[in-house]
Amino acid sequence: xxxxxxQFSHVGRLLQQSKLTATSExxxxxxxxxxxxxxxxxxxxRILHKMNxxxxxxxxxxxxxxxxxxxxxxxxxxxxxxxxxxxxxxxPKEIADRINGEQEIRRQQLWQQLxxxxxxxxxGGGILSESLARLPVVNRVKGIDLxxxxxxxxxxxxxxxxxxxxxxxxxxxAVEDLDPNTEQYDVxxxxxxxxxxxxxxxxxxxxxRHVKPGGWIFISTINRDLISWFTTIFMxxxxxxxxxxxxxxxxxxxxxxxxxxxxxxxxxxxxxxDLRKQFEVAGSKGCVYLPCYGWKFTDNVEVGNYFMALKRxx
Amino acid sequence: xxxxxxxxxxxxxxVADIVIIGGGPAGLTLGTALKNSPVTxxxxxxxxxxxKIIEPLNSFLETPPPNYLNRVVSLxxxxxxxxxxxxxxxxxxxxxxxxxxxxxxxxxxxGARMNFEHPDIATMVETTNIQAGLLSxxxxxxxxxxxxxxxxxxxxxxxxxxxxxxxxxxxxLSNGDSLTCRLLVGCDGYNSPVRHFAGIESRGWSxxxxxxxxxxxxxxTEFRFPTGxxxxxxxxxxxxxxxxxxxxxxxxxxxxxxAEMLLSLDETEFLSMVNAGTRLSTEELSMIYDLAxxxxxxxxxxxxxxxxxxxxxxxxxxxxxxPLQVSEIVTGxxxxxxxxxxxxxxxxxxxxxxxxxxxxxxxxxxxxGLNMGQEDVKSLVGALERATSRGxxxxxxxxxxxxxxxxxxxxxxxxxxxxxxxKIYSTDFAPLVxxxxxxxxxxxxxxxxxxxxxxxxxxxxxx
Numbered sequence: 194x195x196x197x198x199x200q201f202s203h204v205g206r207l208l209q210q211s212k213l214t215a216t217s218e219x220x221x222x223x224x225x226x227x228x229x230x231x232x233x234x235x236x237x238x239r240i241l242h243k244m245n246x247x248x249x250x251x252x253x254x255x256x257x258x259x260x261x262x263x264x265x266x267x268x269x270x271x272x273x274x275x276x277x278x279x280x281x282x283x284x285p286k287e288i289a290d291r292i293n294g295e296q297e298i299r300r301q302q303l304w305q306q307l308x309x310x311x312x313x314x315x316x317g318g319g320i321l322s323e324s325l326a327r328l329p330v331v332n333r334v335k336g337i338d339l340x341x342x343x344x345x346x347x348x349x350x351x352x353x354x355x356x357x358x359x360x361x362x363x364x365x366x367a368v369e370d371l372d373p374n375t376e377q378y379d380v381x382x383x384x385x386x387x388x389x390x391x392x393x394x395x396x397x398x399x400x401x402r403h404v405k406p407g408g409w410i411f412i413s414t415i416n417r418d419l420i421s422w423f424t425t426i427f428m429x430x431x432x433x434x435x436x437x438x439x440x441x442x443x444x445x446x447x448x449x450x451x452x453x454x455x456x457x458x459x460x461x462x463x464x465x466x467d468l469r470k471q472f473e474v475a476g477s478k479g480c481v482y483l484p485c486y487g488w489k490f491t492d493n494v495e496v497g498n499y500f501m502a503l504k505r506x507x
Numbered sequence: 508x509x510x511x512x513x514x515x516x517x518x519x520x521x522v523a524d525i526v527i528i529g530g531g532p533a534g535l536t537l538g539t540a541l542k543n544s545p546v547t548x549x550x551x552x553x554x555x556x557x558x559k560i561i562e563p564l565n566s567f568l569e570t571p572p573p574n575y576l577n578r579v580v581s582l583x584x585x586x587x588x589x590x591x592x593x594x595x596x597x598x599x600x601x602x603x604x605x606x607x608x609x610x611x612x613x614x615x616x617x618g619a620r621m622n623f624e625h626p627d628i629a630t631m632v633e634t635t636n637i638q639a640g641l642l643s644x645x646x647x648x649x650x651x652x653x654x655x656x657x658x659x660x661x662x663x664x665x666x667x668x669x670x671x672x673x674x675x676x677x678x679x680l681s682n683g684d685s686l687t688c689r690l691l692v693g694c695d696g697y698n699s700p701v702r703h704f705a706g707i708e709s710r711g712w713s714x715x716x717x718x719x720x721x722x723x724x725x726x727x728t729e730f731r732f733p734t735g736x737x738x739x740x741x742x743x744x745x746x747x748x749x750x751x752x753x754x755x756x757x758x759x760x761x762x763x764x765x766a767e768m769l770l771s772l773d774e775t776e777f778l779s780m781v782n783a784g785t786r787l788s789t790e791e792l793s794m795i796y797d798l799a800x801x802x803x804x805x806x807x808x809x810x811x812x813x814x815x816x817x818x819x820x821x822x823x824x825x826x827x828x829x830p831l832q833v834s835e836i837v838t839g840x841x842x843x844x845x846x847x848x849x850x851x852x853x854x855x856x857x858x859x860x861x862x863x864x865x866x867x868x869x870x871x872x873x874x875x876g877l878n879m880g881q882e883d884v885k886s887l888v889g890a891l892e893r894a895t896s897r898g899x900x901x902x903x904x905x906x907x908x909x910x911x912x913x914x915x916x917x918x919x920x921x922x923x924x925x926x927x928x929x930k931i932y933s934t935d936f937a938p939l940v941x942x943x944x945x946x947x948x949x950x951x952x953x954x955x956x957x958x959x960x961x962x963x964x965x966x967x968x969x970x
Binding site: 234235243245246250305326328329331353355 | 549672674895897898904905
């Protein structure tokens with residue numbers, strides 16, 4: 194079910210062992226066969242294309258809901274009224290609608306003024322990278338991956354769309370090899386990737402170095418619970434065979450609470466250089482795959498798949 | 508003197524996000540809605556129309572024609588709400604629209620009748636008024652935006668092919684231009700060239716009926732609130748729908764031979780024939796049709812005598828059960844068109860979407876055709892907005908599927924209902940007449956069920 198992962202068959206064993214982002218060879222060997230059908234939305238990657246809709250919703254909703262509507266607006270007449278309570282529960286519908294409507298217009302204006310640079314770690318065939326690049330608020334996107342095959346798929350596919358051609362670059366690189374002095378981004382994404390790497394904490398730390406102050410890192414992975422074992426491994430690999438056998442390793446799944454705690458641990462670390470101190474968990478959301486429908490957000494982040502957003506302080 | 512005249516190829520190749528084929532109400536609404544939306548207004552859109560529309564539509568608003576045009580449609584409150592939400596409704600010439608609260612349907616064979624009442628259940632608008640209002644709104648939007656919607660009028664599509672590399676549709680236009688697009692939308696009517704290009708089958712049948720249309724003025728005998736009238740004759744329904752200032756728009760659905768006859772009458776005979784059609788019994792009508800077909804000189808006299816007889820028998824209290832007589836016809840407003848049902852197998856293919864009549868055509872008996880197209884546009888715009896904010900390629904089937912899965916089942920139900928109503932009423936077979944009349948009488952007295960139907964007709968029941 195999760196396809197964006199590292200592939201080292203062409204890089205060699207030595208390199209693989211030296212990389213934090215290394216993935217086991219068994220997990221990696223399923224990539225080449227996927228490359229040819231990566232962009233067929235009705236093909237074997239359909240479930241990933243559907244998942245991408247939720248990723249984009251999660252990114253959009255998170256950034257939009259954190260926009261400061263009255264930032265820099267000193268004139269009280271110009272300020273948007275933001276009541277300290279839930280207007281939908283308290284006020285008559287018409288008034289609530291007007292308050293929400295005014296907020297929405299301002300939010301939309303602020304959103305459209307953004308010019309975001311994005312880094313997609315583990316970009317695979319470029320499904321998310323292209324979607325990001327198509328947003329008018331995104332300035333440029335870099336996708337990195339360690340598989341030459343899927344990067345080739347991504348490079349070929351972007352040529353088909355003039356809208357993304359100019360904004361999008363791909364590079365065969367591990368995140369820890371990117372220079373943090375030059376490679377700074379407003380949005381860093383690591384979707385369906387952490388559950389495949391051998392040293393997730395190290396990979397995360399490497400990724401944090403590339404987030405600009407005020408910027409975001411978006412992560413998704415899988416809780417280590419019975420439900421996710423049942424859906425992703427038992428059903429996904431053994432019964433329905435949606436993804437090849439060996440795609441997932443149960444032990445590598447990371448619970449939402451563990452990820453949250455990892456960020457908090459950083460806050461308590463006496464090492465001043467620990468980047469985690471600058472990040473907060475800005476939100477997380479569970480999601481579930483329903484056959485015949487697609488992916489759907491759930492309120493329960495501790496079961497199955499989940500998304501998490503970390504925001505770096507301004 | 509030797510002169511080489513060289514003709515430079517003047518063709519220009521353009522790339523657009525969306526190309527809309529057809530400048531009718533569906534195409535113009537789609538273009539306007541997309542340019543009105545904060546999410547999609549940055550898209551590069553071309554609208555290609557075979558006829559000349561810009562000058563005629565502008566002049567319709569600037570110097571409205573004295574008479575009502577004969578292409579008039581009934582808009583549901585839902586449609587008007589949508590047109591209002593995209594800022595277009597206020598651009599319509601409001602004086603030429605007529606809203607009404609009451610629709611009366613009555614059975615030509617048994618006389619069973621049903622009243623549908625709902626505030627502003629429908630609004631009659633000339634299609635040119637719709638197009639003109641939309642174009643005016645579009646001009647306003649274009650003047651406010653960097654990326655303008657381009658209208659290429661008087662331009663036909665000569666061929667559609669797929670680009671060999673990108674697989675995007677590439678159009679050759681009659682002015683020599685070629686146009687490549689991410690998404691091609693067919694708002695190009697029943698014989699949709701876009702549908703043929705996409706290889707989408709459309710299934711259905713002809714009703715073997717024609718709709719005869721004309722615009723009349725009611726006799727100025729008494730004041731009436733504007734009302735929609737529909738009489739179900741075995742040959743098809745005869746509808747008189749209100750226009751402002753006592754005018755009315757007629758659609759008489761009938762057999763090909765009777766349509767032929769109705770078009771061959773002179774205007775005085777035609778007026779009398781319509782008055783007969785709204786009142787006289789089906790037996791009397793059959794006799795009058797025969798007189799008309801044989802060009803009998805007694806036709807006018809016969810109709811008048813029978814109408815007088817009818818008026819004499821009618822109790823004063825029952826007079827308002829029938830529409831007023833028509834007394835004047837707008838010269839040249841008489842026309843006919845064939846009635847058919849069709850439904851495309853799908854509305855979306857890779858890089859193609861169908862909207863309105865290109866996707867479905869229906870019997871006009873409930874005035875739903877154009878409104879279904881407007882609901883299509885609303886749904887498609889919603890799907891494109893969602894796809895755009897998710898960064899999808901809007902030509903991709905992943906972006907378009909929600910439109911199809913939302914609209915196809917709803918349209919299918921409506922098409923089916925229209926079809927059944929047509930079939931139930933196209934007979935004078937006694938048991939069926941009794942059954943339908945009993946059904947109508949019962950239905951008319953059952954408030955909640957009728958309210959539900961009114962809701963469906965006026966488009967208010969959902970969302």
